[in-house]
Amino acid sequence: MKMAVIGAGKWGQALYHAFSQDNDVVIYSRTPREIEHFVSLDEALEREYLVMAIPAQFVRKWMEEHFEDRGQKILVAAKGIETSTGAFLNEIYTQFVPEDRLAYISGPSFATEVQQSLPTALMISSTNLALAETFSAHLPSYIKGYVDDDVVGAEVSGAYKNVIAIASGVCDGLGLGNNARAALISRGLVEMARFGSTFGARTETFLSLGGAGDLFLTASSKLSRNYRVGLGLAEGKDMETILEELGEVAEGVPTARALHKIAQEKKIYLPIAEEVYAMIEEGKDPHESVHDLLG
Numbered sequence: 001m002k003m004a005v006i007g008a009g010k011w012g013q014a015l016y017h018a019f020s021q022d023n024d025v026v027i028y029s030r031t032p033r034e035i036e037h038f039v040s041l042d043e044a045l046e047r048e049y050l051v052m053a054i055p056a057q058f059v060r061k062w063m064e065e066h067f068e069d070r071g072q073k074i075l076v077a078a079k080g081i082e083t084s085t086g087a088f089l090n091e092i093y094t095q096f097v098p099e100d101r102l103a104y105i106s107g108p109s110f111a112t113e114v115q116q117s118l119p120t121a122l123m124i125s126s127t128n129l130a131l132a133e134t135f136s137a138h139l140p141s142y143i144k145g146y147v148d149d150d151v152v153g154a155e156v157s158g159a160y161k162n163v164i165a166i167a168s169g170v171c172d173g174l175g176l177g178n179n180a181r182a183a184l185i186s187r188g189l190v191e192m193a194r195f196g197s198t199f200g201a202r203t204e205t206f207l208s209l210g211g212a213g214d215l216f217l218t219a220s221s222k223l224s225r226n227y228r229v230g231l232g233l234a235e236g237k238d239m240e241t242i243l244e245e246l247g248e249v250a251e252g253v254p255t256a257r258a259l260h261k262i263a264q265e266k267k268i269y270l271p272i273a274e275e276v277y278a279m280i281e282e283g284k285d286p287h288e289s290v291h292d293l294l295g
Ligand SMILES: NC(=O)c1ccc[n+]([C@@H]2O[C@H](COP(=O)([O-])OP(=O)(O)OC[C@H]3O[C@@H](n4cnc5c(N)ncnc54)[C@H](O)[C@@H]3O)[C@@H](O)[C@H]2O)c1
Pocket: 007, 008, 009, 010, 011, 012, 029, 030, 031, 053, 054, 055, 056, 058, 062, 077, 078, 079, 080, 109, 110, 111, 112, 247, 248, 249, 251
């Protein structure tokens, strides 16, 4: 399969490594990189299959400024909800490409472990199951692919788990113990499903690799950038310092802002996401947030 990965951050490079096992793959990013098969934007857009690893908050602008529809089939690899509009990624990408040429990859997948070819299982979701199957069939042998057609469920799961991961990092950073973290993750899963059902997601999707699987992973490991944001908040650091020290994308931060906006507009009860928003945006004391969540 002739593919191009667009975006050469940690996840773009990991997916480039993975798909390169059995396919003809090139990679492009706005910043030239010393990567084998690094190509120009035009050469990348010429490929039949694209993997889009641009972070969620930058997708719309990038597509407006650089994308040319040449009939490509696209695998969306970012996880997040656009802060400025509350739009899910499928709502953005479908403004440029018909939904039957769009698929979304989600599930428990630290880029560093995918880069090391460690065993991984992921979901590929599309309203066009044949397309999901095509991408799944071209994953390397160390990644087991599962296909599904609940695009909204997969997107909400992938985005929301990042916000719960921030809360989990706060919980561990405050030394509240395993019971508290387990309670938080469990209630976070319920909250994700409640939010997703508002937009037509299937409840069982939140029990899948893209839901519970990714949530368990991200909310329990320092490999998660979002979890590390929570650790920083628990230490009393301000967001500017946290993100500067992180030096990488933490999609849970802008997604928490998006969830707050949506919750206000649609009157959805999102207690954990709202406390993460209060800590991130209003500098609320994490101890107070925990008290209010347990209250
Ligand atoms: N890193 C992981 O383990 C992992 C795993 C699964 C999914 N993801 C998702 O993949 C997406 C990308 O994350 P990442 O881990 O590669 O992040 P990263 O911080 O490693 O890289 C972000 C990349 O985005 C680029 N970028 C920044 N601003 C941009 C802009 N305005 N236009 C175009 N490109 C811009 C940067 O140059 C950088 O290459 C995120 O949505 C993330 O949630 C990450």
